[in-house]
Amino acid sequence: MEIILFIITALIALASALMVITRKSPIASVLFLVLTFVCIAVLYVMLGAQFIAAMQIIVYAGAIMVLFLFVLMLLNLRGNQGWENISPARIGLGFAAAGLLLLVAVAWLKTAGSMEVAGLDPEMGTVSAFGDVLFQRFLLPFEIASVLLLGAIIGVVAMIKRKPLAELGEDKEGKVS
Amino acid sequence: MSNYIPVLLFLVAVLGLTGLMMAMVIFLGPKRSNPDKELPFETGSAPSPGDARERYPVHFYLVAILFIVFDIEIAFMYPWAVKFRQLGLFGLVEMLVFAAILMFGWFYIIKRGALKWK
Amino acid sequence: MSPASGLNLTPFIPELVLAGGLLVLLIVELIARRKRGIVTAIGGSILLVALVIISLAGNEKVGAYMFGAVVQDGVTLYFRVLFALATLIAVGIMASTFKKEGEPYILVLASVMGMFLLAGSNDLVTLFVALEMVSIPSYVLAGYRRHDPRSGEAALKYVIYGAFSSGLMLYGFSLLYGLTGATGFAEMTEGLKGALSGSPAHLVGIILIMAGIGYKIAMVPMHFWCPDVYEGSPTSITAYFSVLPKAAGFAALFRIAPLIASLKPFYGISAVGLITLLSAMTMTVGNLGAIWQNSLKRLLAYSSIAHAGYILMGFAVIVSGDKPELHGLAIQAVMMYLVVYLFMNLGAFLIVDLVERRLGGDGIGYFKGLGKSNPLPALALAVFLFSLTGLPPLAGFIGKFYLFAAVVKAQMWTLALIGIANSVVSLFYYVRVIRDMFLHDPTPATDGGIGSFNMGKLTAVLTLVTVVPTVVLGVFWNTLAEWLKLRLM
Numbered sequence: 001m002e003i004i005l006f007i008i009t010a011l012i013a014l015a016s017a018l019m020v021i022t023r024k025s026p027i028a029s030v031l032f033l034v035l036t037f038v039c040i041a042v043l044y045v046m047l048g049a050q051f052i053a054a055m056q057i058i059v060y061a062g063a064i065m066v067l068f069l070f071v072l073m074l075l076n077l078r079g080n081q082g083w084e085n086i087s088p089a090r091i092g093l094g095f096a097a098a099g100l101l102l103l104v105a106v107a108w109l110k111t112a113g114s115m116e117v118a119g120l121d122p123e124m125g126t127v128s129a130f131g132d133v134l135f136q137r138f139l140l141p142f143e144i145a146s147v148l149l150l151g152a153i154i155g156v157v158a159m160i161k162r163k164p165l166a167e168l169g170e171d172k173e174g175k176v177s
Numbered sequence: 178m179s180n181y182i183p184v185l186l187f188l189v190a191v192l193g194l195t196g197l198m199m200a201m202v203i204f205l206g207p208k209r210s211n212p213d214k215e216l217p218f219e220t221g222s223a224p225s226p227g228d229a230r231e232r233y234p235v236h237f238y239l240v241a242i243l244f245i246v247f248d249i250e251i252a253f254m255y256p257w258a259v260k261f262r263q264l265g266l267f268g269l270v271e272m273l274v275f276a277a278i279l280m281f282g283w284f285y286i287i288k289r290g291a292l293k294w295k
Numbered sequence: 296m297s298p299a300s301g302l303n304l305t306p307f308i309p310e311l312v313l314a315g316g317l318l319v320l321l322i323v324e325l326i327a328r329r330k331r332g333i334v335t336a337i338g339g340s341i342l343l344v345a346l347v348i349i350s351l352a353g354n355e356k357v358g359a360y361m362f363g364a365v366v367q368d369g370v371t372l373y374f375r376v377l378f379a380l381a382t383l384i385a386v387g388i389m390a391s392t393f394k395k396e397g398e399p400y401i402l403v404l405a406s407v408m409g410m411f412l413l414a415g416s417n418d419l420v421t422l423f424v425a426l427e428m429v430s431i432p433s434y435v436l437a438g439y440r441r442h443d444p445r446s447g448e449a450a451l452k453y454v455i456y457g458a459f460s461s462g463l464m465l466y467g468f469s470l471l472y473g474l475t476g477a478t479g480f481a482e483m484t485e486g487l488k489g490a491l492s493g494s495p496a497h498l499v500g501i502i503l504i505m506a507g508i509g510y511k512i513a514m515v516p517m518h519f520w521c522p523d524v525y526e527g528s529p530t531s532i533t534a535y536f537s538v539l540p541k542a543a544g545f546a547a548l549f550r551i552a553p554l555i556a557s558l559k560p561f562y563g564i565s566a567v568g569l570i571t572l573l574s575a576m577t578m579t580v581g582n583l584g585a586i587w588q589n590s591l592k593r594l595l596a597y598s599s600i601a602h603a604g605y606i607l608m609g610f611a612v613i614v615s616g617d618k619p620e621l622h623g624l625a626i627q628a629v630m631m632y633l634v635v636y637l638f639m640n641l642g643a644f645l646i647v648d649l650v651e652r653r654l655g656g657d658g659i660g661y662f663k664g665l666g667k668s669n670p671l672p673a674l675a676l677a678v679f680l681f682s683l684t685g686l687p688p689l690a691g692f693i694g695k696f697y698l699f700a701a702v703v704k705a706q707m708w709t710l711a712l713i714g715i716a717n718s719v720v721s722l723f724y725y726v727r728v729i730r731d732m733f734l735h736d737p738t739p740a741t742d743g744g745i746g747s748f749n750m751g752k753l754t755a756v757l758t759l760v761t762v763v764p765t766v767v768l769g770v771f772w773n774t775l776a777e778w779l780k781l782r783l784m
Contacts, residue, residue: 051256067241131256139271155435
């Protein structure tokens with residue numbers, strides 16, 4: 001039962017990820033990306049990582065996708081966004097990279113049986129377990145995240161609300177004496 | 178996995194209810210069309226002329242990214258609320274520090290007028 | 296057990312002061328009426344001086360604290376002082392460009408906060424959050440000339456490469472976490488050492504983590520962003536980029552070095568072999584790339600790639616791991632090199648920034664005949680470039696000497712030979728700039744002609760602050776070497 005659910009979800013995730021990079025319209029790509037995110041959230045749930053699954057939907061499929069759409073509307077892409085701009089060399093490099101990945105995957109599978117994997121608590125993905133580690137063991141990274149977010153706020157506001165270059169008061173006096 | 182059966186039932190209920198309501202509109206509702214009804218719906222105001230795909234001002238992006246920042250702040254409060262009793266005063270202070278630092282960001286946003294719409 | 300036990304804030308005072316100071320500075324910046332930039336720069340400098348003093352005072356080694364998220368030892372202390380000092384000089388360089396707005400300084404300080412944490416990170420989660428804290432303000436700073444398309448390009452390239460390498464690094468983290476079930480470095484190293492043989496997950500995990508850190512230090516093959524970002528960013532910001540996030544990357548590498556060293560040879564790939572290869576590639580690509588550059592900023596970008604390669608030589612010795620005294624020697628050499636690199640590289644960018652502000656560009660043409668029209672800045676730049684080459688009696692020579700000594704003692708002959716060959720190549724392009732400055736007449740081709748300009752008080756002071764250590768450390772390096780040795784005991 002679980003393996004069937006996994007195969008279906010994983011196949012939808014892969015197919016929609018493929019659609020993300022092959023659609024001509026960026027808006028369609030974004031919508032397929034949402035579908036990919038939802039499928040990944042399902043996979044998280046199957047691994048017992050409830051909290052991460054909820055965050056995947058709320059933050060990624062929700063908020064970040066809205067941001068993506070705003071960026072697309074800001075850029076106002078239209079017309080040729082297709083394959084024709086990609087040089088054969090790049091496609092060749094892409095295949096080379098894929099081949100390398102295949103090689104790693106094969107090496108991986110051949111040794112997979114002998115690998116030692118740490119045993120983890122199946123309950124570790126619940127919201128309660130997450131809260132336990134986040135507010136004690138990882139207290140410092142948690143508090144620091146607020147400074148990180150503060151930096152992001154200042155950065156984005158400073159970038160967007162700036163005056164044109166002429167008013168910046170760059171040091172030009174005494175250029176040539 | 179069986180923990181998620183209520184979620185599955187909920188999903189079935191949502192899809193079923195939506196389907197039912199759509200079906201009721203299609204089969205039971207009267208269909209009287211006129212030109213005004215065929216216009217695209219733009220939150221009640223008259224449709225804007227011309228192409229809908231024009232460039233949006235960067236301001237939308239600013240609002241969206243500020244929303245994400247505070248969205249993440251709220252996301253952290255979710256496990257905190259679940260563990261609130263066990264953490265006690267310690268947890269309260271932790272979250273207050275976290276929120277206080279972000280309030281500096283909020284103050285900065287207001288003072289710089291980042292949310293003012295020209 | 297109350298949740299608050301295990302919370303010891305005393306060793307954390309430098310970070311607390313930095314965070315508090317940052318918030319106060321943000322308010323000051325908001326309420327200042329005129330010259331917000333100058334006010335913030337002065338406030339930031341006071342904060343940084345305080346940080347140097349506090350960091351030096353917190354001399355004791357306490358080991359892990361804050362629930363094991365951070366660790367304080369001699370290396371943490373050293374990096375805190377290094378970051379605060381380098382930022383102080385970088386803020387000085389920026390003060391000539393950003394006068395009316397304080398945000399760049401706030402962003403730099405937020406980034407420094409991440410670096411402080413990185414220097415003491417003892418756990419994958421802290422390491423990652425700290426690394427992102429270093430990166431995110433840097434992305435904004437790279438794009439700070441909003442109306443210059445090159446600056447926009449720089450910011451975009453920086454963000455995309457940064458996000459990509461963060462993703463690779465996180466994948467590496469998750470592989471190692473899957474093998475050990477722990478996020479603390481000490482537990483992870485124990486777990487990985489316990490493995491009987493090398494496994495593909497371990498090797499791929501280490502390679503991916505190296506990719507993430509390699510992006511920060513501009514290591515080949517994660518260096519592609521470096522010349523474009525350095526060229527497009529405002530020059531004073533480039534000065535900051537060329538030293539601080541790079542040193543932060545090396546601080547992170549110090550922390551994960553035990554994880555790398557725990558790698559057991561797998562299909563003939565060992566930890567030492569991996570780092571040696573990366574080091575050799577990085578210095579060679581950096582030096583060969585620099586030869587063709589006509590923009591001083593791009594030239595210094597490639598030279599900074601090459602210097603990352605030299606520093607990686609030290610790490611090759613550090614991860615070889617079997618002899619403890621060799622290990623200490625290599626750490627000391629890397630710490631020494633970073634101090635020297637700080638002064639000479641910031642100094643070089645200071646002069647490039649000065650010439651760009653006064654004459655309007657950073658192309659090699661603007662520097663032709665500078666030795667005749669403006670002998671003092673030209674002389675200072677010559678000192679920095681000679682030091683970057685590693686010629687005695689300048690500080691760069693001592694830095695390289697220590698690194699090569701460690702490599703030779705570890706009997707890594709091939710790496711030493713590649714390093715020496717690279718130093719010879721680097722002589723070529725550094726000296727080309729010096730020759731153009733002193734042996735060419737000023738060409739009328741440079742826009743606006745070349746006349747003598749005044750340096751400005753601040754730039755003059757900063758030149759002095761960077762030239763003096765570059766020269767003095769070349770002669771009296773022993774005090775620094777002894778101080779570093781004490782930190783490592």
